[in-house]
Amino acid sequence: MINFQGVSKNYKNNGHSSVALEDIDFSIEPKEFISLVGKSGAGKSTIVKLIIGEEKPTKGKIIVSSHDISKLNSSQMPHLRRHIGVIFQDFSLLNNKTAYENVAFALEAAGRPQIEIDEFVPQALEMVGLANKMNNFPKELSGGEKQRVAIARAMINHPDVLIADEPTGNLDPANTSEIIKLLLKINELGTVVILATHNKEIVDDLKKRVITLENGKIIRDEKNGKYILD
Amino acid sequence: MFTTLSRIIKYGIVGFWRSGLISVATIVVMFLAIMVFQNLILFNVLAKSALDSIQNKIDISVYFNVDTSEDNILKIKNELEGLVEVKNIEYISKSKAFEIFQSRHKEEEIISQALEELGENPLAASLNIKAYNPSDYSAINSYINTAAFKNLIYKVSYAQNSLVIERLTKIMDTAKQFGAVLTFVLSLVAILITFNTIRLAIYSYRDEINIMKLVGASNAFIQGPYVVEGIIYGIIAATLGFFILLPLSYFASPYVEIFIPDMNLWTYVISNALTLFGYQAFFGIILGIISSSIAIRKYLKV
Ligand SMILES: Nc1ncnc2c1ncn2[C@@H]1O[C@H](COP(=O)(O)OP(=O)(O)OP(=O)(O)O)[C@@H](O)[C@H]1O
Numbered sequence: 311m312i313n314f315q316g317v318s319k320n321y322k323n324n325g326h327s328s329v330a331l332e333d334i335d336f337s338i339e340p341k342e343f344i345s346l347v348g349k350s351g352a353g354k355s356t357i358v359k360l361i362i363g364e365e366k367p368t369k370g371k372i373i374v375s376s377h378d379i380s381k382l383n384s385s386q387m388p389h390l391r392r393h394i395g396v397i398f399q400d401f402s403l404l405n406n407k408t409a410y411e412n413v414a415f416a417l418e419a420a421g422r423p424q425i426e427i428d429e430f431v432p433q434a435l436e437m438v439g440l441a442n443k444m445n446n447f448p449k450e451l452s453g454g455e456k457q458r459v460a461i462a463r464a465m466i467n468h469p470d471v472l473i474a475d476e477p478t479g480n481l482d483p484a485n486t487s488e489i490i491k492l493l494l495k496i497n498e499l500g501t502v503v504i505l506a507t508h509n510k511e512i513v514d515d516l517k518k519r520v521i522t523l524e525n526g527k528i529i530r531d532e533k534n535g536k537y538i539l540d
Numbered sequence: 541m542f543t544t545l546s547r548i549i550k551y552g553i554v555g556f557w558r559s560g561l562i563s564v565a566t567i568v569v570m571f572l573a574i575m576v577f578q579n580l581i582l583f584n585v586l587a588k589s590a591l592d593s594i595q596n597k598i599d600i601s602v603y604f605n606v607d608t609s610e611d612n613i614l615k616i617k618n619e620l621e622g623l624v625e626v627k628n629i630e631y632i633s634k635s636k637a638f639e640i641f642q643s644r645h646k647e648e649e650i651i652s653q654a655l656e657e658l659g660e661n662p663l664a665a666s667l668n669i670k671a672y673n674p675s676d677y678s679a680i681n682s683y684i685n686t687a688a689f690k691n692l693i694y695k696v697s698y699a700q701n702s703l704v705i706e707r708l709t710k711i712m713d714t715a716k717q718f719g720a721v722l723t724f725v726l727s728l729v730a731i732l733i734t735f736n737t738i739r740l741a742i743y744s745y746r747d748e749i750n751i752m753k754l755v756g757a758s759n760a761f762i763q764g765p766y767v768v769e770g771i772i773y774g775i776i777a778a779t780l781g782f783f784i785l786l787p788l789s790y791f792a793s794p795y796v797e798i799f800i801p802d803m804n805l806w807t808y809v810i811s812n813a814l815t816l817f818g819y820q821a822f823f824g825i826i827l828g829i830i831s832s833s834i835a836i837r838k839y840l841k842v
């Protein structure tokens with residue numbers, strides 16, 4: 311499903327470059343649920359950005375749904391992205407669109423018919439408990455509410471892969487466990503879930519595969535793993 | 541396809557509403573650009589009619605000896621009409637010349653009395669020659685001076701007017717060049733300023749554009765609404781510009797008429813209203829489409 315082969319990533323900013331990932335190899339099979347853990351700055355979000363092609367690897371090859379993503383042209387890339395739902399760490403909502411429109415946008419961009427939009431969008435917002443805030447703009451929502459809009463948007467297309475980058479960072483414990491339950495349910499329905507998080511409790515409770523990053527390297531990759539950082 | 545297009549248009553209109561201040565600022569700048577464009581059109585129209593009216597006043601008159609027969613003069617007229625430089629020739633017979641003279645001096649009693657006492661018409665018949673180009677007159681003049689019918693001619697007006705004609709020719713050429721340069725430079729300035737304003741507006745949306753790409757929107761789907769917004773700006777700015785033009789030309793019209801008697805600005809604007817509005821709207825829309833398309837391209841690379 312997803313395959314990283316000897317991937318390194320250096321960020322270059324006005325002249326000096328910093329290493330974010332170094333020689334990463336891993337492979338994710340269909341239907342897997344994976345936790346991506348590591349300290350702040352370990353490179354979790356960088357992996358997410360590489361999977362959706364927001365950043366390009368400095369070295370190595372990345373295969374997503376059997377496509378080498380460096381070889382996709384500008385019309386194939388959007389198609390691939392429609393099959394990957396991402397809950398961004400910074401939410402990445404469209405500020406001049408309401409909660410409803412933000413979620414609907416993913417369907418509209420995919421060219422789905424209006425009937426589906428009218429039906430699915432309210433459902434998805436209901437599912438994350440935001441039915442009453444549908445017409446609010448992001449600036450009128452709390453951090454947790456924004457996060458839930460981002461979750462609804464990531465799931466609305468029934469993606470093959472759902473990537474959740476710290477999806478519970480702004481949520482209270484009750485909401486957090488709701489969201490994790492939701493991710494597990496989506497995974498049961500056949501979607502690959504990649505969960506990047508700092509939250510030890512969540513990871514330990516999941517009892518799923520855990521990839522641990524440190525300074526841009528994979529130091530542990532265990533089935534039924536735990537959140538272990540020295 | 542139709543769904544996508546209608547979504548693009550919907551987002552364009554919604555985006556236009558929500559951009560608020562940015563929309564207003566862009567429209568204002570575009571409006572000013574269109575005013576410049578509009579004034580350039582009018583400037584060129586006025587300059588052309590001013591030049592035309594000056595050009596119409598330039599001519600060569602060939603006066604014939606009093607005893608030259610009408611037949612001969614008409615033959616010469618035919619011959620001269622064969623020249624490529626000649627636009628038209630008016631034959632002014634002795635009696636016509638007399639009428640013109642009379643009507644020109646009807647207020648001055650002494651002159652009309654003197655004419656009556658004279659009892660016969662002392663005026664010469666003449667051919668009034670107009671050329672296509674002011675610079676052609678000297679060629680026509682030299683043709684006449686070397687022609688076989690030279691001995692029938694009493695006088696050619698070119699000799700006295702040649703200096704004025706040459707000078708006018710120079711002034712008109714300079715004015716035309718100046719007008720063309722002015723049009724080019726001001727259009728360029730207006731276009732660049734509008735382009736820059738739209739570029740700034742789109743720059744402020746760069747994060748949104750990035751997000752849309754990551755959510756799987758195609759380039760066309762992202763770009764479309766901004767192009768639609770650009771079209772809306774163009775239409776509104778052109779409409780504003782046009783409705784400002786109406787009172788402006790109405791009040792300016794009498795002043796223009798002082799300088800260019802053949803030109804009524806107000807009538808011109810009214811009778812060409814549709815064309816003028818069309819030009820402005822076209823200019824505005826094209827400017828909006830091109831500016832937003834170029835400005836957005838940079839952010840679509842992700
Ligand atoms: N656009 C960028 N330009 C330069 N350096 C960057 C950029 N993005 C990330 N980095 C650097 O790359 C490294 C990895 O960042 P990354 O965002 O992947 O960490 P993370 O594991 O997601 O951290 P966190 O848990 O805090 O979200 C960090 O050292 C960071 O400073």
Ligand SMILES: [Mg+2]
Nearest residue numbers: 354355399475
């Ligand atoms: Mg991160």
